[in-house]
Amino acid sequence: xxxxxxxxxxxxxxxxxxxxxxxxxxxxxxxxxxxxxxxxxxxxxxxxxxxxxxxxxxxxxxxxxxxxxxxxxxxxxxxxxxxxxxxxxxxxxxxxxxxxxxxxxxxxxxxxxxxxxxxxxxxxxxxxxxxxxxxxxxxxxxxxxxxxxxxxxxxxxxxxxxxxxxxxxxxxxxxxxxxxxxxxxxxxxxxxxxxxxxxxxxxxxxxxxxxxxxxxxxxxxxxxxxxxxxxxxxxxxxxxxxxxxxxxxxxxxxxxxxxxxxxxxxxxxxxxxxxxxxxxxxxxxxxxxxxxxxxxxxxxxxxxxxxxxxxxxxxxxxxxxxxxxxxxxxxxxxxxxxxxxxxxxxxxxxxxxxxxxxxxxxxxxxxxxxxxxxxxxxxxxxxxxxxxxxxxxxxxxxxxxxxxxxxxxxxxxxx
Numbered sequence: 001x002x003x004x005x006x007x008x009x010x011x012x013x014x015x016x017x018x019x020x021x022x023x024x025x026x027x028x029x030x031x032x033x034x035x036x037x038x039x040x041x042x043x044x045x046x047x048x049x050x051x052x053x054x055x056x057x058x059x060x061x062x063x064x065x066x067x068x069x070x071x072x073x074x075x076x077x078x079x080x081x082x083x084x085x086x087x088x089x090x091x092x093x094x095x096x097x098x099x100x101x102x103x104x105x106x107x108x109x110x111x112x113x114x115x116x117x118x119x120x121x122x123x124x125x126x127x128x129x130x131x132x133x134x135x136x137x138x139x140x141x142x143x144x145x146x147x148x149x150x151x152x153x154x155x156x157x158x159x160x161x162x163x164x165x166x167x168x169x170x171x172x173x174x175x176x177x178x179x180x181x182x183x184x185x186x187x188x189x190x191x192x193x194x195x196x197x198x199x200x201x202x203x204x205x206x207x208x209x210x211x212x213x214x215x216x217x218x219x220x221x222x223x224x225x226x227x228x229x230x231x232x233x234x235x236x237x238x239x240x241x242x243x244x245x246x247x248x249x250x251x252x253x254x255x256x257x258x259x260x261x262x263x264x265x266x267x268x269x270x271x272x273x274x275x276x277x278x279x280x281x282x283x284x285x286x287x288x289x290x291x292x293x294x295x296x297x298x299x300x301x302x303x304x305x306x307x308x309x310x311x312x313x314x315x316x317x318x319x320x321x322x323x324x325x326x327x328x329x330x331x332x333x334x335x336x337x338x339x340x341x342x343x344x345x346x347x348x349x350x351x352x353x354x355x356x357x358x359x360x361x362x363x364x365x366x367x368x369x370x371x372x373x374x375x376x377x378x379x380x381x382x383x384x385x386x387x388x389x390x391x392x393x394x395x396x397x398x399x400x401x402x403x404x405x406x407x408x409x410x411x412x413x414x415x
Contacts, residue, residue, distance in 0.1 A: 004056045010193045011388040019388065022395040023057030029117040029402065030138070031061040034109070036076065036125035038065050039290040040258065041227070042189060042317040043122050043145055046390070049192045053391050064112065066105040066126045071097035073264050079124045082155035083146050084231060084312040090155060099128055106132030118398055127162045139167040139401045145189070145314045147335040148176040168401060172315045172336050185397050188339055189315045190390035191324060191381070196293035198324055201301060209298035213254070213284055220364055221252045223303035225296055225321070228257055228269040228287075231312040233332065235276045236353045238283065240309065243357035245282075248364055256286040256299055300325045304370065305360055309350065310334050320385045323347070323377035328370055330359050340385065346377040 008016045033051060035043050047063050054061040068076075075094035082088040106113075106129050113119055113129065117138040121127060123145055130140050142163050148156070148171065156178065163169065163180060170185045171177045177184050191198055210217055222241055226232040234255050241253040255273060258266075270287065277283045288295060300306060306322030308331045315336030322329045323340060329347035331337040341347040348359040363370045 002056055004053060006194060007386075007388050010382070011386055015388050015392070019057060019392055019395065022392065022399060023054075023059065025399050026395060026402070027058035029059055029398070030115060031059050031118045031120070031398070032064060032112055032116045033062070033120045033122065034064045034066060034113075034126045034129065035122035036066050036068070042315065045192075045195075045197075045317065046189055046387070047122075049195065049387055050391060050394070053387070054394075057391075057395070062112065064109055066102070066109075066129075068101045068105075068125070069097070070264065072101040072125075076125045077264055079155060079159065080146060081231075082152035083124070083148050083159075085147075085150045085152065087152050088155065090158075095158070102126060102128040103132055105129065118401065121166075124159055127159060130165055131162065140165075141168045141170060141397070141401075142166045143170040143187075144176065145172060146176070147312045147314050148178055149173075149335070151178070168397070170397070173339065176314075176335075185393075187390065187393045187397070188336060188385065189317060189320075190385050190387040191317060191320045192387045193324065197297050198321060199297070201294070201298055206298045206301050209295060210302055213286060213299075215252060215254060215284060215302075216250075219250050219252055220248055220304050221254060221302065222305045222307055222360060223254045223256065223299055223322075224307040224309065225256045225300065225318045226308065226310075228266050228273060230265075230269055230272075231310055232257075233309045233311050234269070234273045236311075237307050237309050237356070238273070238276045239353035240307070240356035240360065241283070243354060244360045244364070247361055251364075252282045252284070254284045254286065254299060254303070256284075256288055256296060258288045258290055258292070296321075297325075300327065303327060305330060305363055307356065307360075308332065308337060309353075309356055310337060313337050316340065320381055323374075324381045326371075326374040326378045328363060328373035328377055330356050330363075340380070342376075342380065346373060346380050 033047055037044050051061050051063045075098040078088050078090050110133055113133050114136045119140045120143050122143045168183045169180055170187050172188050174186055224237045245251050300322050306327045306329045308316050308319045310332040311334055313335035319329050319331055319337055319340050329341050331341040333349040333351050341349050343349050350356045
C-alpha cells in the first residue's frame with residue numbers, strides 16, 4: 001500500500017481520488033520547500049509528510065534547510081517575537097548577519113531555486129532568498145506560520161520589503177494577513193493521523209509511559225506539550241494548576257517539550273519554568289528529544305485535560321493533536337487556537353490562569369462532559385485538520401498559479 005492510499009481509511013476514498021486528480025495536473029513540476037530547521041517545531045513536522053505525499057502524487061519535490069550561526073538565529077528569534085507583537089528593536093549588526101546568511105545560503109541553493117516551478121519559503125528565516133535569485137523561472141510563495149495580527153511595525157516594515165516581490169503568500173488565518181501587492185491564501189496547518197505522534201497506541205504502552213516518568217496511575221492529570229517559549233505561557237499553566245489543586249489535591253501537571261534548533265531562548269525559559277515549579281513533586285517537567293513523538297502521543301492519550309495556554313499562537317498543532325486523542329483542550333484565546341477550540345464544544349478558550357483553572361475544575365468535576373467534549377474534538381479534527389485537507393489546498397493553490405491564465409483545465413491532465 002502506498003503512503004497516499006494508507007490515508008483512505010481515515011479520510012475516505014473520495015478525498016484520495018480528489019488528490020490524485022489534482023496531482024495529475026501537476027505531474028513533473030519542480031517544487032522546493034525551504035525552511036530553517038529539519039527537526040523541532042510545527043513547520044518541520046508538517047513538511048516531513050507534506051513533501052513525500054506530494055512526491056507520491058507525481059510532483060518533483062524537495063525540502064531544503066538553510067543554515068545559520070548564532071547571530072542569525074538570535075535575529076530570527078527577535079523577528080518571531082516582534083511579529084507576534086513584542087516591541088523588539090533589532091540592531092543593524094543582527095540584520096546584517098540575517099541578510100548575509102541568506103546571501104550565503106542562496107549561493108548553494110540558487111541552481112535549485114531558479115529552476116523550480118514553485119518555491120515555497122516558510123516563515124521569515126529564508127525570506128530574502130528571492131532577492132538573490134534574479135533568474136528564477138517559477139512562482140514563489142511565502143508561507144507565514146506566525147501570528148501576524150499585531151506585529152511590531154518597524155520589524156514588519158523591514159521584512160515586508162522582502163515579501164512584496166513574491167507571487168503569493170499563505171497565512172493560517174485571515175486575521176494574520178497583512179497588506180501585500182499579491183494574492184494571499186488562507187491554509188490552516190494540519191496533523192498527520194498516521195504519524196508516530198498521532199497513531200493509535202496499545203493501552204499497556206500508554207500506561208508504561210506513566211511509570212517511566214513517575215506519573216501516578218488513575219490520578220487526574222493536566223498536560224501541556226510545547227516548546228519552552230514565553231508565548232506558550234508555561235508559567236501561566238503552573239499558576240492555573242495551583243489554583244485547581246486547591247479543589248483537587250491529587251492533581252498532577254506535566255509540562256513536556258523541547259526546543260527547536262532555531263530557537264536560542266529555550267534555555268532561559270526552561271530555567272524560568274523550573275523556578276516557578278519550585279520542586280513541587282506533582283509537577284513533571286519533561287525535556288524531550290525532538291523525535292520523542294511516540295512519548296508525546298502516549299502523554300496526550302493518558303492526560304485528562306490538554307492545555308495550550310498560549311498568549312500568541314500561529315496555529316497550535318499541539319491543540320490539534322490533543323483533540324485528535326479525544327481530549328478537550330483548554331487553550332489561550334489566541335491565533336489559530338480559536339479555529340480549533342469551539343468554546344463549550346471542543347474545549348474552552350481562556351485568557352488568564354484563573355480562567356484556565358475555572359474551566360479545568362469544571363471538567364474534572366463532570367467526567368461525562370469531559371468525554372463528550374473529547375468526542376466532539378476528535379470529529380472536528382477529522383473533518384477539518386488532517387493533512388489530506390492541507391495538501392489538497394496546497395495543490396489547488398499551485399494549480400491556480402500555474403494555470404491562472406488559461407480558460408479551461410482538464411482534470412485528467414494538463415490543458
